[in-house]
Amino acid sequence: MSSSGIRLLIVDDEEMIRLNLETYFEDEGYEVYAFQNAEEALEFLKGKLEFQVGIIDLRLPGLDGNALILKARELQPGMKFLIYTGSTNYSIPQVLIDMGISREQVFIKPVADMDILSRAISGLLE
Amino acid sequence: MQDDSSVPVPWQLFTFFGAFAFINLAMVLYIFHLGNLIVGHHVPQVDAVMAAKYQAAEAHLWLEEFLKGDVKESPKNILPRMHKVSAYLKGLIEGGSTPIGDFHSADLPDLKKTLRDTQEKFSQLKDLLNKRLVEKESAGIGTDLEQKFDLMFRDFIQEIDKVKNLLLVAIEEDISSFRRIQGIAFIISFLLFFIAGVLFFQYERNKAANLISIQKEKKRAETNEKWLATCMKCMGDGLIITDPEGSVTYLNPVAETLTGWSMKDACEKPITEVFNIINEDSRKPVESPVEKVIREKKVVGLANHTILIAKGNEREYAISDSGAPILDEGEEILGVVLVFHDVSKTRELEREIASTKRYLENVVDSMPSVLVGVNPECNVTQWNLEAQKNTGISQAEALGRPLSEVMPEFSLGVNKVKEAISKKEARKIMKMPLKINGDKHFSDVMVYPLVTNGIEGAVVRIDDVTDKVRLEEMMIQTEKMLSVGGLAAGMAHEINNPLGGIIQGTQNVIRRLSPEIQGNSEVAEECGTTLTNIRAYMEKRKILKFLEGIRESGNRAAKIISNMLHFSRKSESNMAPHSLSRLIDSTIELAASDYDLKKKYDFKHIEIERDYDEGLEQVPCIETEMEQVILNFLKNSAHAISEKKDPEMKPKIIIRTRLEKEMARIEVEDNGCGIDAENCRRVFDPFFTTKEVGIGTGLGLSVAYFIITTNFNGNVEVESQKGEGTKFIMRIPLKRSQV
Numbered sequence: 001m002s003s004s005g006i007r008l009l010i011v012d013d014e015e016m017i018r019l020n021l022e023t024y025f026e027d028e029g030y031e032v033y034a035f036q037n038a039e040e041a042l043e044f045l046k047g048k049l050e051f052q053v054g055i056i057d058l059r060l061p062g063l064d065g066n067a068l069i070l071k072a073r074e075l076q077p078g079m080k081f082l083i084y085t086g087s088t089n090y091s092i093p094q095v096l097i098d099m100g101i102s103r104e105q106v107f108i109k110p111v112a113d114m115d116i117l118s119r120a121i122s123g124l125l126e
Numbered sequence: 127m128q129d130d131s132s133v134p135v136p137w138q139l140f141t142f143f144g145a146f147a148f149i150n151l152a153m154v155l156y157i158f159h160l161g162n163l164i165v166g167h168h169v170p171q172v173d174a175v176m177a178a179k180y181q182a183a184e185a186h187l188w189l190e191e192f193l194k195g196d197v198k199e200s201p202k203n204i205l206p207r208m209h210k211v212s213a214y215l216k217g218l219i220e221g222g223s224t225p226i227g228d229f230h231s232a233d234l235p236d237l238k239k240t241l242r243d244t245q246e247k248f249s250q251l252k253d254l255l256n257k258r259l260v261e262k263e264s265a266g267i268g269t270d271l272e273q274k275f276d277l278m279f280r281d282f283i284q285e286i287d288k289v290k291n292l293l294l295v296a297i298e299e300d301i302s303s304f305r306r307i308q309g310i311a312f313i314i315s316f317l318l319f320f321i322a323g324v325l326f327f328q329y330e331r332n333k334a335a336n337l338i339s340i341q342k343e344k345k346r347a348e349t350n351e352k353w354l355a356t357c358m359k360c361m362g363d364g365l366i367i368t369d370p371e372g373s374v375t376y377l378n379p380v381a382e383t384l385t386g387w388s389m390k391d392a393c394e395k396p397i398t399e400v401f402n403i404i405n406e407d408s409r410k411p412v413e414s415p416v417e418k419v420i421r422e423k424k425v426v427g428l429a430n431h432t433i434l435i436a437k438g439n440e441r442e443y444a445i446s447d448s449g450a451p452i453l454d455e456g457e458e459i460l461g462v463v464l465v466f467h468d469v470s471k472t473r474e475l476e477r478e479i480a481s482t483k484r485y486l487e488n489v490v491d492s493m494p495s496v497l498v499g500v501n502p503e504c505n506v507t508q509w510n511l512e513a514q515k516n517t518g519i520s521q522a523e524a525l526g527r528p529l530s531e532v533m534p535e536f537s538l539g540v541n542k543v544k545e546a547i548s549k550k551e552a553r554k555i556m557k558m559p560l561k562i563n564g565d566k567h568f569s570d571v572m573v574y575p576l577v578t579n580g581i582e583g584a585v586v587r588i589d590d591v592t593d594k595v596r597l598e599e600m601m602i603q604t605e606k607m608l609s610v611g612g613l614a615a616g617m618a619h620e621i622n623n624p625l626g627g628i629i630q631g632t633q634n635v636i637r638r639l640s641p642e643i644q645g646n647s648e649v650a651e652e653c654g655t656t657l658t659n660i661r662a663y664m665e666k667r668k669i670l671k672f673l674e675g676i677r678e679s680g681n682r683a684a685k686i687i688s689n690m691l692h693f694s695r696k697s698e699s700n701m702a703p704h705s706l707s708r709l710i711d712s713t714i715e716l717a718a719s720d721y722d723l724k725k726k727y728d729f730k731h732i733e734i735e736r737d738y739d740e741g742l743e744q745v746p747c748i749e750t751e752m753e754q755v756i757l758n759f760l761k762n763s764a765h766a767i768s769e770k771k772d773p774e775m776k777p778k779i780i781i782r783t784r785l786e787k788e789m790a791r792i793e794v795e796d797n798g799c800g801i802d803a804e805n806c807r808r809v810f811d812p813f814f815t816t817k818e819v820g821i822g823t824g825l826g827l828s829v830a831y832f833i834i835t836t837n838f839n840g841n842v843e844v845e846s847q848k849g850e851g852t853k854f855i856m857r858i859p860l861k862r863s864q865v
Contacts, residue, residue, distance in 0.1 A: 014627070
């Protein structure tokens with residue numbers, strides 16, 4: 001599976017998480033853009049670059065992950081998402097379910113091995 | 127009783143008066159006899175002597191005349207007179223009937239002798255007289271003979287006077303003895319009369335006294351009679367008197383009311399007609415007590431539950447009665463007295479009491495608690511249905527026996543019972559372990575002393591609180607887990623982020639040292655070294671190993687957090703029916719391939735026996751959670767088996783499923799080291815583990831417990847014998863409605 005040419009959006013307010021994800025996926029050959037909040041990310045999505053996938057943290061300063069996904073989809077309708085959250089009792093809001101987001105796209109921090117996320121992305125893009 | 131004014135004349139009185147009359151008569155006769163004796167004995171004798179003297183004198187005179195020559199006179203006038211004298215004398219001496227009258231012979235000796243002398247003189251005189259007569263023929267007067275005769279005659283007269291005087295003296299004596307006798311008779315008579323008077327007085331007095339006492343007696347009898355009559359009339363009991371044949375002779379007013387018969391109608395009627403009684407239950411006639419009394423001649427009581435039917439079947443009365451014979455001194459029956467009274471109210475009360483008793487017994491029996499009554503000696507006085515059920519001892523068997531005997535496992539409680547009775551205070555024993563039908567149960571025991579109405583003892587109430595205790599334990603367990611869960615939930619996010627930093631950072635570090643990642647070599651060369659050199663250094667300094675360690679430790683921490691989070695998460699309602707046997711099979715497969723299991727325990731060598739109930743198929747659960755539960759139990763069993771260092775033992779785990787009253791029962795049984803009682807209680811506690819540090823988290827069984835109790839609404843128990851093995855039993859309701 002080739003990951004080249006896949007543009008990945010990472011939004012997480014925790015720097016270490018952001019950096020780790022960025023590093024890993026870059027090493028995996030993705031074209032990664034990482035942001036620390038939803039607003040900056042949305043601003044970037046309004047640009048010319050087309051993203052295939054986003055890994056979104058839920059608890060963010062300002063707009064939260066759910067809102068970010070909704071808006072990002074509006075901006076880039078072809079984009080897929082993984083939700084990567086520390087909230088263990090998270091349940092997917094109906095609007096996101098309606099968008100086609102399922103439990104398989106939700107990952108609770110921390111995943112022991114980031115390969116899991118990488119595999120999930122591959123699965124989503126197939 | 128009729129001739130009560132006369133007193134019987136005492137026989138002494140009769141005898142006395144008889145004797146009195148007889149003695150008096152005898153005395154009168156004797157006096158009469160004496161008089162008679164005087165008049166008819168000595169007096170005629172005197173007459174006869176005088177007559178003899180007269181005749182002799184006359185004969186003398188005539189003789190002298192004749193001799194003087196008075197020829198006119200013949201000896202014929204003289205001799206007869208002499209004969210007469212001789213006859214008198216003879217009569218006087220010999221007695222008997224003489225021509226001159228009847229004489230008694232001379233009874234006095236003097237008299238007799240004198241008479242004989244007189245007779246002698248007279249005979250000589252007669253001879254002399256005869257001689258003079260003869261001489262007259264031949265000679266003249268004045269002879270010697272004449273003088274001799276005169277002398278003789280004078281002697282004779284003297285002699286005869288002597289007789290006369292003797293007789294007169296005898297008469298004198300007769301009279302004086304008569305007087306004496308008369309005096310004595312008078313005195314005796316007087317005495318007798320006096321005695322008679324005294325006796326008669328006594329008799330009269332007795333008679334009067336008798337009369338008074340008779341009158342008193344009569345009055346008393348009358349009073350008694352009245353008293354008795356009033357008693358019989360006024361008594362609250364019915365009273366019937368019959369004659370010896372059983373015919374009614376008397377009914378008192380109460381008897382009249384109860385039987386419905388008036389005295390007038392009932393008289394002479396047989397008792398069975400008037401006193402119509404039947405048995406209360408069978409309603410068959412009962413033998414009349416009167417007949418029984420007549421037959422047995424003794425007091426008889428009536429059989430219980432007798433009903434008296436009043437005349438005309440109008441009314442019925444429950445009665446109780448007794449009959450008694452009236453006996454005379456010879457034990458002959460004069461009649462029968464029958465006393466009875468209306469016990470309808472009593473009977474009604476009795477029935478009420480009985481029904482109240484039954485009601486109370488029912489209440490006591492319908493109690494879901496064991497209720498046992500005991501006396502101060504702790505002997506059973508009350509044993510309700512629940513007690514019978516729990517002990518298998520019937521009420522009849524239990525009553526009167528010591529409590530410690532019928533409930534041996536209750537011996538601890540017996541002291542409390544005694545204490546409650548002596549102190550008159552209720553006592554409690556909470557959660558007392560008791561075995562009921564061989565199963566371990568917990569009971570709350572309440573001992574209430576009986577303090578009212580002088581009844582001593584206590585009531586022991588035993589409630590099976592096993593379910594409650596289990597529920598409490600479960601709640602406590604759940605509470606523990608929820609608090610762990612709450613804690614976990616609160617800190618999970620805060621810990622997970624740094625953990626993510628550690629784990630993923632470590633992963634990136636390892637990756638960036640890896641020759642597989644394309645950029646690594648280039649960057650190393652840019653830095654004037656080679657990736658190979660860097661790696662060689664790292665290997666030498668064990669840096670890569672440390673990194674791997676950091677990663678693994680992070681992972682383990684993350685896993686603990688994730689497990690802890692189970693306690694906080696009420697699983698979402700994606701419970702669905704799953705085939706239990708299939709789930710178990712797949713879990714066993716999973717266990718066999720589980721890295722941890724493979725690594726730590728020789729799982730392949732454990733024999734796994736599957737014992738599935740075919741009637742049990744679909745069980746509502748969450749598949750993954752169910753798998754986790756079973757896996758956790760299997761891991762626990764595998765560990766327990768590895769702990770048991772017995773080369774002889776063939777390690778074995780039995781998984782059993784059973785359909786049980788709307789519950790699925792799943793058992794995981796091993797023959798491992800077992801758990802002691804102390805640890806049994808804590809086995810589901812979070813973080814409780816007997817494994818070495820670093821091997822168990824102490825969460826596996828807790829998580830299983832939590833999932834079953836909270837998510838599946840089931841329950842889990844553990845049964846274990848140290849050294850023998852352990853059995854976990856879980857029950858999951860088949861219907862989801864129980865939330």
